[in-house]
Amino acid sequence: MTGPAVYLVLSVAVGVSLAADLTLSPGADGKIVVDAVIDRIRSKCIFGDDRLFLRRLAYVETSDGEESRTYRPGYNGGIWQIDEDKFNLTQSCSQYIRAQCDIIQSEFNINWRNATWEDLRKPLYSGLAASLYIKYRSGSHDTPANVTSQATFWKRYMRSGGDTSAFTTKARNLPGMDCKTEMDLAFIVDGSGSVSSTDYDRMLTFINDVIDSLNINEDEIQVSALEFSTTVGDMITFNSFTTKAALKSSILRMRKGNSGTATHLAIQEAGDTLFNTSTGARPNAKRVAILLTDGASSYRNYTVFAAQKARDLGHVLLSVGVGSINEVELASIASKPNCTHVFVLNNFLEIDSLLYQLKE
Known part of the structure; x- marks a missing residue:
């Protein structure tokens, strides 16, 4: 039930096609990119039980990266807006996220301990950082499972000055799937x-x-x-x-x-x-x-x-x-x-x- 990674195919004059993986393209944005990142993360069971948290978070923080401030100068948190101090906490790959770091290494060939905050300008890295940070803060507890508890978690651990009502309102307006399916x-x-x-x-x-x-x-x-x-x-x-x-x-x-x-x-x-x-x-x-x-x-x-x-x-x-x-x-x-x-x-x-x- 998962979909393929998203690719942008460019036709070159000599007839050769180059494929750029948008999930690894710095500055890429949009719903299709966010969905592809989350699909890759969930299908590898890095954050399979996210209960729609990653999807909501991307939309609440940056409207799927389409807000002008997403890739602003001097800030590298990317689509999920993971601050540098929060990113640094994930690099320990400590007890609660050790297994996820191992999967990231084996499935994506990314050594998370060597990743940099600047890497989060690539959508996949920003999504991985958000996943690891949420898992890190959740510890042995379940991931917050509904929009209200997710808003509370967001304010406590991600945006101390955030408005939980604004989070829930925007999250509930998350664009749905626009395709028809039989x-x-x-x-x-x-x-x-x-x-x-x-x-x-x-x-x-x-x-x-x-x-x-x-x-x-x-x-x-x-x-x-x-x-x-x-x-x-x-x-x-x-x-x-x-x-x-x-x-x-x-x-x-x-x-x-x-x-x-x-x-x-x-x-x-x-x-x-x-x-x-x-x-x-x-x-x-x-x-x-x-x-x-x-x-x-x-x-x-x-x-x-x-x-x-x-x-x-x-x-x-x-x-x-x-x-x-x-x-x-x-x-x-x-x-x-x-x-x-x-x-x-x-x-x-x-x-x-x-x-x-x-x-x-």
Whole structure:
């Protein structure tokens, strides 16, 4: 689900084409450059759990580098505006960011201890510095996961004189994806006894919030869903409803099974029935399944096998952990890399990062 790096191709008179990687071009700016930088960082799991923080930060600080002050004389913080003292803290590659420094070395051939503040004029370096600084300041704690907590973190560690209200206002106006996509999206909902009724209801509401935020129509995104516990229960196929309102109403009526957790059967049924052209699946659409679960299946080996079979068929699997989760099992189900396909939601205010990843 990640995209390629961004290249600017220049045709030369002699017929030779030169490709310049804009993520490494000093002074490059714009949404396409920022998206490419973040894609490279997330796909290598340097900051895979950023919860949209990097994207928001670039837009809040410099409007994706398009503000005139971004590359001002004497200041080298780049698109993410990482001050020199903050950059210097990342160069220790200490405990909480050691693994990230190692990945940067192996994947990008960049020895971060030898990088200079001036390097941050290159968008990739600025994005890497922002990632490392946020991870450094977060320490053993989770990265702030929603726009409000991110604004608080930003003011505390990045802009002591900053206005958190201004951060949240601008971040919420972040430009969305402007491309159309043909995607068949299936929700697989855990209704077993280990999932509380409260969490189950929240999952259904969460699905409807996702539906509200997507373009649902036969030319773009279609949605289906099924509930499971010991067996597969209520099911909504892609051709069940023609209106968003009817679809949402049906989602809220999905009954909870409240017994065992046959996750493997649910994954199989999604492939056999939901992603079947006879029930409305489109042959050329991207097929994505989101499993909402605590990750505690009754037959883990069967679940891992079923997930692998689905991935082999080209289905993209995202695991969304809810409640008291088993992260190991969530990772074994999801597509790779896990850092961009496993979401642990502490609360459903974190929906934005999942939506952005889906659209990407």
